Amino acid sequence: EQVENCKRQWSLQDFQIGKPLGKGKFGSVYLAREVKSKYVVALKILFKEQIEKYRIHHQLRREMEIQTSLCHPNILRLYGWFHDNERIFLILEYALRGELYRELRKNGRFSEKQAATYIASLTHALAYCHENHVIHRDIKPENLLLDHEGRLKIADFGWSVQSKSKRHTMCGTLDYLAPEMVENKAHDYAVDNWTLGILCYEFLYGAPPFEAESQKDTFRRIMKVDLSFPSTPSVSAEAKNLILRLLVKDSSKRLSLQKILEHPWIIKNADPNGVCSM
Numbered sequence: 001e002q003v004e005n006c007k008r009q010w011s012l013q014d015f016q017i018g019k020p021l022g023k024g025k026f027g028s029v030y031l032a033r034e035v036k037s038k039y040v041v042a043l044k045i046l047f048k049e050q051i052e053k054y055r056i057h058h059q060l061r062r063e064m065e066i067q068t069s070l071c072h073p074n075i076l077r078l079y080g081w082f083h084d085n086e087r088i089f090l091i092l093e094y095a096l097r098g099e100l101y102r103e104l105r106k107n108g109r110f111s112e113k114q115a116a117t118y119i120a121s122l123t124h125a126l127a128y129c130h131e132n133h134v135i136h137r138d139i140k141p142e143n144l145l146l147d148h149e150g151r152l153k154i155a156d157f158g159w160s161v162q163s164k165s166k167r168h169t170m171c172g173t174l175d176y177l178a179p180e181m182v183e184n185k186a187h188d189y190a191v192d193n194w195t196l197g198i199l200c201y202e203f204l205y206g207a208p209p210f211e212a213e214s215q216k217d218t219f220r221r222i223m224k225v226d227l228s229f230p231s232t233p234s235v236s237a238e239a240k241n242l243i244l245r246l247l248v249k250d251s252s253k254r255l256s257l258q259k260i261l262e263h264p265w266i267i268k269n270a271d272p273n274g275v276c277s278m
């Protein structure tokens with residue numbers, strides 16, 4: 001019955017639409033409730049006209065194939081989808097506490113326990129993605145959501161690719177781009193490891209490490225791996241060690257996902273069930 005439910009044909013009549021949660025370039029996301037089960041979801045509504053205009057139907061189809069196939073506690077679920085003449089509707093898991101970004105801006109930065117818990121959750125999710133031949137490539141705070149327990153959820157697979165070979169397409173904002181992507185070189189899974197280093201730094205210091213006035217300067221700082229640790233806030237040597245072993249220009253020398261989970265800072269600080277209390 002449950003499987004049947006997942007596969008059943010959905011339509012707009014099955015949902016009561018609530019408040020808008022966010023506006024994307026190609027459509028918007030609304031809070032919604034499935035009428036029969038009263039189950040709350042996030043309904044992403046995309047306009048076919050926009051999809052044709054920006055020619056992103058192949059990217060959208062890839063996002064849907066990928067997100068439907070992935071099932072992990074730290075990856076936002078895509079339960080199903082349906083369409084009418086002018087719109088496509090994605091039925092997504094609802095993350096009650098919204099964007100991790102807001103939490104980061106509100107607090108300024110996270111504690112080492114909080115930061116390590118989020119990095120461990122991300123690492124578990126990425127290991128799962130890589131096992132399923134998916135490189136996300138666009139892990140940034142805006143794409144990270146928090147559920148009712150404060151558990152991290154990776155959302156928005158718009159830029160991810162089913163990776164069978166190395167990739168050459170530019171994507172993501174600059175701060176999180178690995179050197180090989182900045183140089184538009186072939187890249188592989190290790191780009192996500194670099195991004196974990198960027199995020200770990202940003203969670204602990206409140207801003208990404210290579211932030212600069214201009215894109216050119218950010219590029220230059222990334223290529224030089226021009227990394228420095230401010231004296232405040234005081235951050236443990238283990239945390240700095242992990243960051244230094246991820247922000248390595250040679251992608252083959254970056255700490256592997258498995259080694260991140262075995263790192264002393266993660267072992268000591270990450271909450272095993274991923275919901276470290278504030």
Ligand SMILES: CC(=O)NC[C@@H]1CCN(c2c(Cl)cnc3[nH]c(-c4cn(C)nc4C)nc23)C1
Pocket residue numbers: 021022023029042044092093094095096097098099142143145155156
């Ligand atoms: C780039 C990007 O994906 N941004 C977030 C999208 C907009 C809302 N989306 C949500 C999606 Cl897809 C799922 N759950 C959400 N929960 C929220 C949210 C909750 N609060 C209290 N505030 C917000 C916002 N938003 C979502 C996805």
